[in-house]
Amino acid sequence: MRGHPWKGALVLVLVAAGLGAGSSSASAAPVAVSLCAVPGTATMAGGASVPIWGFAATCANPGLPGPVLTATVGDTVTVTVTNALPAGHDVTFEVPGIDFAAGPDSAPPGGTVTRTFTASAPGTYLYQSGGDAGRQVAMGLYGALIVRPATAGQAYPSADSAYDVEAPLVLSAIDPAFNAAPETFDLHSYRATYWLINGKSYPDTAPGITAAGGQRLLLRYLNAGYDNTTMSLLGMHARVVARDARPVDGDAEVAAETIPAGATEDVIATVPAGAGPSSHGFPLYNRQQHVTNGDQTGVSPAPASGGGMLIFIHH
Amino acid sequence: MRFTAVLLLVVTLCLASPGRANAIPADAPPTGMVCTPGAVSGATHTFDLVAETGYIDTPDGNSVFMWSYGEAGGHFQSPGPVLCVTQGQTVVVNLTNNLPEPASIVFPGQDAPVTASGGAAGLLTTEAAASGGTVQYSFVAGSPGTYLYESGSDIAKQIEMGLYGALIVRPAAGPALAYGTSTAFDPSREYLLLLSEIDSDLHHAVETGTAYDVNARRDRYFAVNGREFPDTIQDNGSGLLPNQPYGALVRIQPTTPTTAPALIRMINVGALNHPFHPHGNHTTQIAQDGRLLPVPTEHFGETIASGQTVDFLLRWDDQDNWDPTTKPLPVPPPNYRDVFFKDANTWYGGSPYLGHKGILPSGVVTQNICGEWYFPWHSHALNEFTNYDQGFGGMATLLRVDPPGGCFAAPATATPLGSVLKSGTVAGLAADDTTYYAVNPRTTTRPTATTTAQTSITVASATGFPAAPGYYARIDNEVVRVTAGAGTTTWTVQRGQLGTTAATHASGAVVTALATDFTAGFTGVPAGSQHLKVTYKGANCATTTAATCTALTTNLPQQTVKICDWTVGGAAGCSTATSAGWVTLPAPPAQPQGVGSTDVGATWTLPASAQYISAGQVKVLVHTERYTSPSPAAFSTWGNLLALTYDAP
Numbered sequence: 001m002r003g004h005p006w007k008g009a010l011v012l013v014l015v016a017a018g019l020g021a022g023s024s025s026a027s028a029a030p031v032a033v034s035l036c037a038v039p040g041t042a043t044m045a046g047g048a049s050v051p052i053w054g055f056a057a058t059c060a061n062p063g064l065p066g067p068v069l070t071a072t073v074g075d076t077v078t079v080t081v082t083n084a085l086p087a088g089h090d091v092t093f094e095v096p097g098i099d100f101a102a103g104p105d106s107a108p109p110g111g112t113v114t115r116t117f118t119a120s121a122p123g124t125y126l127y128q129s130g131g132d133a134g135r136q137v138a139m140g141l142y143g144a145l146i147v148r149p150a151t152a153g154q155a156y157p158s159a160d161s162a163y164d165v166e167a168p169l170v171l172s173a174i175d176p177a178f179n180a181a182p183e184t185f186d187l188h189s190y191r192a193t194y195w196l197i198n199g200k201s202y203p204d205t206a207p208g209i210t211a212a213g214g215q216r217l218l219l220r221y222l223n224a225g226y227d228n229t230t231m232s233l234l235g236m237h238a239r240v241v242a243r244d245a246r247p248v249d250g251d252a253e254v255a256a257e258t259i260p261a262g263a264t265e266d267v268i269a270t271v272p273a274g275a276g277p278s279s280h281g282f283p284l285y286n287r288q289q290h291v292t293n294g295d296q297t298g299v300s301p302a303p304a305s306g307g308g309m310l311i312f313i314h315h
Numbered sequence: 316m317r318f319t320a321v322l323l324l325v326v327t328l329c330l331a332s333p334g335r336a337n338a339i340p341a342d343a344p345p346t347g348m349v350c351t352p353g354a355v356s357g358a359t360h361t362f363d364l365v366a367e368t369g370y371i372d373t374p375d376g377n378s379v380f381m382w383s384y385g386e387a388g389g390h391f392q393s394p395g396p397v398l399c400v401t402q403g404q405t406v407v408v409n410l411t412n413n414l415p416e417p418a419s420i421v422f423p424g425q426d427a428p429v430t431a432s433g434g435a436a437g438l439l440t441t442e443a444a445a446s447g448g449t450v451q452y453s454f455v456a457g458s459p460g461t462y463l464y465e466s467g468s469d470i471a472k473q474i475e476m477g478l479y480g481a482l483i484v485r486p487a488a489g490p491a492l493a494y495g496t497s498t499a500f501d502p503s504r505e506y507l508l509l510l511s512e513i514d515s516d517l518h519h520a521v522e523t524g525t526a527y528d529v530n531a532r533r534d535r536y537f538a539v540n541g542r543e544f545p546d547t548i549q550d551n552g553s554g555l556l557p558n559q560p561y562g563a564l565v566r567i568q569p570t571t572p573t574t575a576p577a578l579i580r581m582i583n584v585g586a587l588n589h590p591f592h593p594h595g596n597h598t599t600q601i602a603q604d605g606r607l608l609p610v611p612t613e614h615f616g617e618t619i620a621s622g623q624t625v626d627f628l629l630r631w632d633d634q635d636n637w638d639p640t641t642k643p644l645p646v647p648p649p650n651y652r653d654v655f656f657k658d659a660n661t662w663y664g665g666s667p668y669l670g671h672k673g674i675l676p677s678g679v680v681t682q683n684i685c686g687e688w689y690f691p692w693h694s695h696a697l698n699e700f701t702n703y704d705q706g707f708g709g710m711a712t713l714l715r716v717d718p719p720g721g722c723f724a725a726p727a728t729a730t731p732l733g734s735v736l737k738s739g740t741v742a743g744l745a746a747d748d749t750t751y752y753a754v755n756p757r758t759t760t761r762p763t764a765t766t767t768a769q770t771s772i773t774v775a776s777a778t779g780f781p782a783a784p785g786y787y788a789r790i791d792n793e794v795v796r797v798t799a800g801a802g803t804t805t806w807t808v809q810r811g812q813l814g815t816t817a818a819t820h821a822s823g824a825v826v827t828a829l830a831t832d833f834t835a836g837f838t839g840v841p842a843g844s845q846h847l848k849v850t851y852k853g854a855n856c857a858t859t860t861a862a863t864c865t866a867l868t869t870n871l872p873q874q875t876v877k878i879c880d881w882t883v884g885g886a887a888g889c890s891t892a893t894s895a896g897w898v899t900l901p902a903p904p905a906q907p908q909g910v911g912s913t914d915v916g917a918t919w920t921l922p923a924s925a926q927y928i929s930a931g932q933v934k935v936l937v938h939t940e941r942y943t944s945p946s947p948a949a950f951s952t953w954g955n956l957l958a959l960t961y962d963a964p
C-alpha cells in the first residue's frame with residue numbers, strides 16, 4: 001500500500017489486501033477484494049448524524065465514500081460484494097469505464113456477487129451501486145478505483161502525468177431528508193444541503209491537502225453527486241491530464257473546472273512556493289457556491305455560507 | 316423599448332447616488348469593453364474600490380437591491396469596474412467596505428501571491444471589516460488573459476448579491492493581442508460578456524433583513540454585463556441604465572483580407588453553468604481561465620461554467636456572398652429563425668442581402684437601419700432566456716453584422732438642377748451597372764435674331780438657369796457670359812467668351828447652359844451616424860441626344876461633387892446649384908475632376924458628419940461644366956452610381 005501524502009482523516013482509506021501501487025504489470029497476479037454494502041451513519045459538519053448506505057471492507061461501519069481501491073495495469077481483479085442492505089434492495093456493482101467478465105452483476109440482500117476485470121487502462125474510476133435507480137448512489141454507495149500505470153509516480157503512461165502528491169476527491173451531496181427515508185422520499189423535492197469532498201464538508205475537510213511549494217499535486221476528481229460540479233482553485237492553475245480515465249490531447253490549464261455528474265477528471269497543479277490567499281492556504285471549493293452545511297435560516301448580515309465543498313491545499 | 320415609468324424610477328435613483336452621473340467615462344464608445352482607468356504610477360496600477368449597495372433596473376420594470384464593487388467616490392455600478400492592467404504591472408486594489416458585514420476580494424487565476432495588508436483574516440482571504448473597514452491587495456499581474464475578481468467572503472450570498480467584476484491582463488506586447496501572436500484581434504472590436512444570475516427573493520431578504528436559505532435559490536433574472544435583454548443592447552453608459560453601465564451588443568463587419576477578428580471575452584460569475592450560443596455562427600475558442608488552449612476549437616454553443624472565463628475570436632464571413640447584382644436570388648436565403656428575434660418586433664431587414672433592405676413579411680415591424688443583420692446570442696438554458704419567467708429576455712444579446720464598410724444607402728430622389736432630365740430615374744444611381752441617370756444642360760431659345768455687338772438679349776425662359784449672374788451660356792457655337800439679369804428673361808451678356816468669337820445668330824437660336832447639375836437626396840440616415848462616405852461614379856458624353864454614350868475624350872468636362880451643409884441655410888441653403896450651402900467634398904481625390912465618356916468613380920470621406928444630416932436627409936450635388944474652347948459643344952452627364960455609406964449609431 002502506498003503511503004498517502006495528505007494528512008489526517010481526509011478520506012477513509014482502505015486499500016484492499018492484494019491490491020496496491022507497489023505491484024507492477026511485471027508482477028501482475030490475480031488479486032481479490034471484498035466490499036460490503038451496508039447501512040450506517042455519517043456525521044455531518046455541525047454534528048448532525050445522517051443515515052447512509054455505504055461500502056465497507058467488512059459488513060460494518062461503512063464509509064462515505066467507500067474505500068479507495070487501487071490496482072496496477074495488468075492486474076486481474078476480483079471484487080466480491082456482499083449485500084447487507086435492507087430487504088428489497090439489490091446491489092448492482094458497476095464501474096463506468098471498466099469491462100467486467102461475463103456473469104451476474106447483482107446481489108440480493110444477504111447475498112454476494114463476484115465481478116472480475118483486468119485492469120487494462122490506468123486512470124481514475126468511480127465505482128458505485130446502480131441499484132434503485134440512483135437512490136443507492138444518493139445514499140452513499142460509491143467510491144474511487146485507481147488503476148496505476150506500470151511506471152510509479154505517474155497517473156498515466158505519459159511522463160507529463162508525473163506527480164509528487166496525489167489526492168482523490170470524491171464529490172457528492174446529501175439531503176438529510178432523503179437519507180432519512182430513502183425508499184419513500186419524493187425525489188422531485190430533493191434539495192441537497194450538505195456538499196461533500198470525500199464524505200466531509202468544511203471544516204471537517206481539515207487539515208486538507210499538504211504539498212510543498214514546487215510539488216506537483218495530482219487531484220483525482222470523482223463526481224458521485226447528482227449535478228455537474230465546478231471546482232474553483234485559487235492561487236494556481238491546474239493542467240487537465242485526463243477525463244474519465246483517458247488522457248486528453250493538448251492539456252488545458254484551468255482555474256475553474258467542471259466535472260460532470262458521474263465523471264472523473266485528473267488534473268495536476270504545481271503548488272506555488274508563495275503563500276496562498278487564505279491563512280489556511282489555497283482554497284479549492286465549489287464555485288457554484290455549494291458551501292453550506294445544512295439548512296440556512298440566517299438573516300443577513302449573518303453569514304450564510306462557510307462550509308460545504310471546500311478544502312485547503314497548504315504547504 | 317423601456318417605459319416612462321421605468322425612466323422616472325431611474326432618474327430618482329440617479330439623483331440619490333453620489334458622484335458622477337455615470338460609472339464610465341463620458342467618451343466611452345457606445346459598444347465594446349470599457350476599462351476603468353485606475354491610476355498608473357510607474358509599474359504600479361492602483362484601483363480604489365468600494366463595496367456598496369445600490370439598485371439595478373430590469374426590463375420588466377423591477378428594481379433589484381444589489382451589492383457591488385464600484386470606484387471609490389464614483390457612481391454605483393453593477394457589475395464592478397472592468398480592471399484592465401498590463402502583464403508585469405504591480406496591481407494594487409484598495410477596498411473600502413461599506414457593507415454591513417466583512418467583505419473581500421479574491422482574484423481567481425492570479426497565480427502570483429496576492430498580498431493583503433490591513434483587514435483581518437477570513438476564510439478564503441483577508442477581509443475588510445464591516446461598515447467602513449479597509450484592506451489592500453497587491454499582486455503582480457500574471458499571464459495575459461481574461462479573469463474575474465469576486466468576493467471571498469460568505470460567497471453563497473455575496474457573489475449572488477453582485478460582488479464581482481472583470482480583470483483583464485493585457486500582454487506587454489500590446490493591446491492588439493489577447494495572448495500571443497496567434498491571438499491578434501481588432502482592438503476596436505473587443506467585447507466583454509459577463510454572465511450572472513439573480514434570485515430577487517434573496518436580494519429582498521438581504522435588503523429587509525429577513526430569513527433566506529441559499530440552498531433554496533431560484534434565479535429569476537439572468538444578466539449579461541449586469542443587464543437583462545433587451546437592455547443588454549443599449550449603449551454603454553446609457554442614461555436609461557445609470558447603474559448598469561455596460562452594454563453587451565457585439566458589432567462586427569464581414570471579414571476582409573485586412574480584417575482582424577473581434578475578441579469576445581466571456582466570464583461566468585454566476586453559480587450556474589450557462590450554455591451560451593450565437594445563432595448562425597461559429598466562434599473560435601482560444602483560451603480558458605486566462606490560459607491559451609493548446610488547440611483552438613470551433614463552437615456553435617459553449618457552456619461557460621461557473622467561475623470560468625473563456626475567450627473567443629470571432630470573424631464573420633458572408634459565406635453565400637449574396638449580392639443583388641452579382642449573385643442574385645435564387646440563393647438560399649438565411650433561415651428566418653436565425654435573423655428574426657421576436658415576432659413583430661424584429662431587426663430583420665426584409666432582404667437576404669447584407670446591406671440592403673427589402674420587403675418585410677406582413678405584420679413585421681423592423682428596427683433595422685440599413686440591412687444589417689442581427690443574430691441572437693443567448694443562453695440556451697431557455698429558462699434563462701426570460702425576465703422573471705417571461706420571454707424573451709434575460710441572458711441574451713445580439714450579434715450585429717454591419718454591411719462591409721458600413722451602412723449603404725442609395726438615393727431616394729434625384730432632381731435636375733439647372734439641367735434637364737435626359738433619361739433614366741433615380742434607380743439608375745442605385746448600383747454600379749448599365750442603367751444610368753442622365754441629364755442634359757438646360758436650354759432655351761432666342762426669340763429674335765442676334766447681332767455681333769448686341770449685349771442685351773432676351774430668352775424665352777430663364778427656368779433652370781442660375782439665378783445669380785456670372786455664368787456662361789452657349790448660342791450656336793459662341794459662348795456668352797451673363798453679367799446681369801440672371802433669373803429674368805433679359806440678360807446682359809459679354810460676347811465671344813472662352814476663346815469663341817461673337818457672331819450673328821438667327822431668330823430661334825438655341826441657348827444652352829454650359830454646366831449640368833443634379834442633386835440626389837438620401838433619407839433615413841440616423842442622427843449620430845459617423846464616417847459618412849459619398850461614392851459617385853459616372854461619365855460625360857459628347858452629345859445631348861444619342862441613346863448611347865458618344866465618345867468624349869478631350870477637353871474633358873470638369874466635375875465637382877458637393878454635399879449640403881444644412882447648418883448654412885437649411886434647405887434653402889442648397890436650393891439652387893450655386894446656393895451657399897453646397898460644400899465641395901474634400902480631397903482625396905481632389906476636385907474638380909476631368910470626366911469623359913469613360914465612367915470615373917471616386918469615394919470621398921467626410922471627417923465630421925453631423926452638419927450633413929438633417930432629419931435623416933443627406934443631399935449631394937453633382938456639378939459638371941465644360942466652358943473652355945475650342946469645344947463648347949453641349950454634353951450630357953450620365954450618373955451610374957451614387958451611394959452613401961456610414962457607420963450607423
Ligand SMILES: [Cu+2]
Nearest residue numbers: 594691693695
Ligand atoms: Cu438559440
